[in-house]
Amino acid sequence: MSLALDPAAQDLLFREARTANTFTAEPVSEEQVQAIYDLVKYGPTSMNQSPLRITLVRSAEARERLVQHMAEGNRAKTATAPLVAILSADNEFHEELPHLFPHFPQAKDVVFSDRGVRESQAALNAALQAAYFIIGIRAAGLAAGPMTGLDFEGVRKEFLDDDHTPLMVVNIGKPGEDAWYPRSPRLEFDQVVTTV
Amino acid sequence: MSLALDPAAQDLLFREARTANTFTAEPVSEEQVQAIYDLVKYGPTSMNQSPLRITLVRSAEARERLVQHMAEGNRAKTATAPLVAILSADNEFHEELPHLFPHFPQAKDVVFSDRGVRESQAALNAALQAAYFIIGIRAAGLAAGPMTGLDFEGVRKEFLDDDHTPLMVVNIGKPGEDAWYPRSPRLEFDQVVTTV
Numbered sequence: 001m002s003l004a005l006d007p008a009a010q011d012l013l014f015r016e017a018r019t020a021n022t023f024t025a026e027p028v029s030e031e032q033v034q035a036i037y038d039l040v041k042y043g044p045t046s047m048n049q050s051p052l053r054i055t056l057v058r059s060a061e062a063r064e065r066l067v068q069h070m071a072e073g074n075r076a077k078t079a080t081a082p083l084v085a086i087l088s089a090d091n092e093f094h095e096e097l098p099h100l101f102p103h104f105p106q107a108k109d110v111v112f113s114d115r116g117v118r119e120s121q122a123a124l125n126a127a128l129q130a131a132y133f134i135i136g137i138r139a140a141g142l143a144a145g146p147m148t149g150l151d152f153e154g155v156r157k158e159f160l161d162d163d164h165t166p167l168m169v170v171n172i173g174k175p176g177e178d179a180w181y182p183r184s185p186r187l188e189f190d191q192v193v194t195t196v
Numbered sequence: 197m198s199l200a201l202d203p204a205a206q207d208l209l210f211r212e213a214r215t216a217n218t219f220t221a222e223p224v225s226e227e228q229v230q231a232i233y234d235l236v237k238y239g240p241t242s243m244n245q246s247p248l249r250i251t252l253v254r255s256a257e258a259r260e261r262l263v264q265h266m267a268e269g270n271r272a273k274t275a276t277a278p279l280v281a282i283l284s285a286d287n288e289f290h291e292e293l294p295h296l297f298p299h300f301p302q303a304k305d306v307v308f309s310d311r312g313v314r315e316s317q318a319a320l321n322a323a324l325q326a327a328y329f330i331i332g333i334r335a336a337g338l339a340a341g342p343m344t345g346l347d348f349e350g351v352r353k354e355f356l357d358d359d360h361t362p363l364m365v366v367n368i369g370k371p372g373e374d375a376w377y378p379r380s381p382r383l384e385f386d387q388v389v390t391t392v
Contacts, residue, residue, distance in 0.1 A: 009201055042382065050382065050388075055390050130327075135328070139205075196254065
């Protein structure tokens with residue numbers, strides 16, 4: 001069974017794409033990040049909530065502050081990747097909803113007045129968008145290195161505020177030498193999919 | 197700035213792809229779902245946790261039970277989509293880790309002995325995989341209709357067990373007549389991305 005997506009694109013986005021642990025020195029430009037965002041912004045979220053926020057860590061000083069909050073095993077790559085992005089969920093995303101979801105402009109107050117509801121919705125939908133962003137990095141011909149081994153509360157205090165929940169940090173760039181381990185196994189179809 | 201991914205693939209996966217609310221009667225085969233899974237299984241998760249589980253609702257009897265747990269506005273499309281999938285997070289994913297993450301076979305016990313840790317990790321990583329699955333449905337030339345307007349506890353009790361947390365229900369098929377609303381706006385780059 002062949003997919004509609006051409007095999008080269010399948011390789012670029014999934015089959016040959018890998019989580020990179022080393023990178024070349026080639027910089028990642030603002031224009032590249034803009035092109036990635038302009039593609040993946042169309043990925044679907046519940047009621048078009050679009051809660052993902054992206055903090056690009058470009059200054060040496062900010063990079064140093066971030067590295068201190070990474071787990072030991074993630075520090076060297078976070079220090080050396082051409083670009084590092086902190087992905088977070090905006091728990092006040094509902095403020096944008098009257099613009100983002102014109103079909104139901106009251107949603108902001110009717111559905112999302114409770115902060116707990118917003119936090120759980122933002123966590124799910126920002127995670128979907130984080131995945132679209134990873135796919136977008138690959139679509140740009142770059143390697144992504146998403147990491148969750150870090151002090152989330154430290155990163156929040158250092159770079160964000162109480163309204164933003166960090167999800168992950170992503171290294172971005174061209175893969176360097178020995179950029180990845182051998183591919184780990186995946187679960188078989190029958191281990192994942194059941195039919196009722 | 198152009199991306200490495202060819203423009204037709206960009207359209208197929210993001211720009212022209214839309215959340216469908218109506219579908220043709222054309223069935224979605226087991227082989228199509230298998231091809232989708234065999235592509236998107238390579239999408240990255242933390243420590244290769246791979247917690248996403250997929251329940252395909254194929255029997256008329258199961259479909260009827262599911263529709264009852266959907267929000268009013270989601271019932272008609274869930275009743276008529278060629279295929280419906282319940283996506284859930286397996287909170288006992290760590291049982292597979294010695295196989296899935298051979299670099300660190302002790303992770304199962306050292307990192308994931310606590311159920312609360314597993315639940316939050318599974319929620320994030322299954323959401324990433326849900327996004328990869330949505331992209332995969334589009335890669336197959338099909339439309340996805342992901343929905344979170346439903347009684348999650350009802351769906352869990354009806355189709356899953358205490359170890360699985362439902363994330364969303366996804367309608368899958370070829371788009372039908374008037375399949376979607378006009379595209380809603382997206383946030384501008386500067387509303388989403390900040391640089392430090």
